[in-house]
Amino acid sequence: MIYEHLGGRPRIHExxxxxxxxxxxxxxxxxxxxxxxxxxVITAEGGPITLGEHVIVMENALIRATAANPVHIADHVLVGPMASISGATIAEEVFLATGVRVFNGAVIRERSEVRINGVVHLRTTLPPETVVPIGWVAVGDPVRILSPDRHEEIWDAQHELDFPGYVFGVDRSTPDLMVQLTERYARSLARHVDDRAV
Structure with missing residues (x-):
């Protein structure tokens, strides 16, 4: 299904x-x-998405751009089943395995691999040919690649990256954080009411 959203129409090579x-x-x-x-699902929520040549987006993967964070995926990239990419830049010959999560502002350089259920967090940069092991978390710039049992170290790095502020424009210390976040995000998503099948 192909939809026009916010005046933008998909352009799909023949x-x-x-x-x-x-x-x-x-x-x-x-x-x-x-x-x-x-x-x-490939959805441009106010910012553009570009897929280069020979990109494979597998079953149930999600690619989403925002006005603040477009998505660019270069040539010869594989996005695995149930992977999720939000507002990130992916260089050539990158492998993103099943269940990978790549967050807003992340940059993954050439020939890197993020293995099954790996995470590349907000505003994180992976240098060329980096490997994120199965289930591990890459966070920060310069990057730290941590096993999931190192939650305190991951949280320290995440806290500095300010996910709610960077992605949703809401201060983490707001007493009604989820009220503010969901109401603001719902207003943004409601723009789909005018989408048109093309």
């Missing part, structure tokens, strides 16, 4: 293949010989 159950919404450019498989 050699690309998009499964009928995938959703492509808004200012999305899909390059030559890309494959977007069943259940994948």
């Amino acid at each position: 050699t690309a293949v998009v499964a009928p159950s995938a959703v492509i919404s808004g200012d999305v450019t899909i390059g030559e010989n890309c494959q977007v498989l069943h259940g994948a």
